[in-house]
Amino acid sequence: MEGFQLIATGAGIPSRIVTNDDMSRIVDTSDEWITTRTGIRQRRFCAEGEDAGSMAIEAARQALANSGLDPARIGCCLCATIAARYLTPTNACLIQQELGLPQDIPVLDINAACSGFIYGAAVARGLLASRNDPARPYALVVGCEQLSRLMDMTDRSTCVLFGDAAGAAIFKLSDGPFAVDLGARGDMAIKVPEGGPIQMDGSAVFRFAVDALPRSLHTVLQEAGLTLDQLDWVVCHQANSRIIDHCIKKLKADPAKFYKNMDRYGNTSAASIPVALHELAESGRLTPGMRIACIGFGGGLTWGGMVLTVGPRPTAQE
Ligand code: ACO
Numbered sequence: 001m002e003g004f005q006l007i008a009t010g011a012g013i014p015s016r017i018v019t020n021d022d023m024s025r026i027v028d029t030s031d032e033w034i035t036t037r038t039g040i041r042q043r044r045f046c047a048e049g050e051d052a053g054s055m056a057i058e059a060a061r062q063a064l065a066n067s068g069l070d071p072a073r074i075g076c077c078l079c080a081t082i083a084a085r086y087l088t089p090t091n092a093c094l095i096q097q098e099l100g101l102p103q104d105i106p107v108l109d110i111n112a113a114c115s116g117f118i119y120g121a122a123v124a125r126g127l128l129a130s131r132n133d134p135a136r137p138y139a140l141v142v143g144c145e146q147l148s149r150l151m152d153m154t155d156r157s158t159c160v161l162f163g164d165a166a167g168a169a170i171f172k173l174s175d176g177p178f179a180v181d182l183g184a185r186g187d188m189a190i191k192v193p194e195g196g197p198i199q200m201d202g203s204a205v206f207r208f209a210v211d212a213l214p215r216s217l218h219t220v221l222q223e224a225g226l227t228l229d230q231l232d233w234v235v236c237h238q239a240n241s242r243i244i245d246h247c248i249k250k251l252k253a254d255p256a257k258f259y260k261n262m263d264r265y266g267n268t269s270a271a272s273i274p275v276a277l278h279e280l281a282e283s284g285r286l287t288p289g290m291r292i293a294c295i296g297f298g299g300g301l302t303w304g305g306m307v308l309t310v311g312p313r314p315t316a317q318e
Helices: 020-024 031-038 052-067 091-099 113-131 202-224 241-250 269-282
Strands: 003-012 016-019 042-045 074-080 107-110 138-146 164-174 179-184 233-236 291-298 302-310
Touching (some): 003 052, 003 269, 016 020, 020 031, 042 164, 052 074, 052 164, 052 269, 074 091, 074 113, 091 107, 113 291, 138 269, 164 269, 179 202, 202 241, 202 291, 202 302, 233 241
Parallel strands (some): 003 302, 074 107, 074 138, 233 291
Antiparallel strands (some): 003 164, 138 164
16 A cells, blocks of 8 residues: 555644734834744743643644544654653653553654754654554654743743644545655754754745745656646745745646645644644544645754545444
């Protein structure tokens, strides 16, 4: 089986909403500057009692419930993150314990910054293929970031951009079109030392992103033997609305296919793509048989693109 199917999604969204006006009371900025430069209107920060672990567990719990699967059917569990609750146990191990996933499966965190969810999905697909266990044919992949604890709240050039969230997806091997494109270019344009804060050369990252995004989308479309017209959705990392607009312009694409939700969450790094997938699924806009492309880019610098299909909810016999 060459393809990869998205079976179910979930999200763990923290409760504290922080608007651009709230940010303008912390640093010298304005709703007008943030909205026009980035498309971000608000973000979520973890409130008391919420953290990277609780968000990841909630997202994974929702994805498992939405799949209707018994936890015993999960063949690997990965969490993409640069900001887990602990260095060890990993976020993925916290999820495994809380959800009662099997013990004889690979469970690990993975760090590829904002491309982490695509890297995680690609690694999960490889693990499912190499283990080839008919009893456990599903992968649980989570993207989770608590970036609020890594931000310098006096640096207006970064603190207005990021937010906290987790998203999760359950995948299985399938027939159907598939392609993956992963890459990295060691570069200090985004640097996060142990404990923070996030340091970023915004315009260097912007230049990288407007090149990497359309290039990776083009690569995976070519490899999957599809045209942009044959895709139902393109779900990009939600860093900046203008980066996605550049890609749309470069590829002369239909803007309606490019999902955007950074207005409500800001840049949530590895969580942004699975949260977007979950919003599409919850609102009935992801239906079985659809073809989607997901494209991430970010710290490392890294990028990752994937073409996959939307699968049906498993039946009781599956
Ligand atoms: N409010 C008001 N003014 C600001 C703010 C702010 N929050 N931040 C910066 N400014 C000022 C700057 O000081 C500068 O002022 P000056 O001209 O007087 O020096 C001016 O605004 C312009 O700053 P630029 O950095 O040139 O603004 P730009 O239009 O490039 O937008 C931004 C900055 C939004 C960061 C953009 O470069 C961007 O989105 N970059 C990509 C970031 C990204 O995609 N990151 C993804 C990966 S993150 C990860 O992997 C963890």
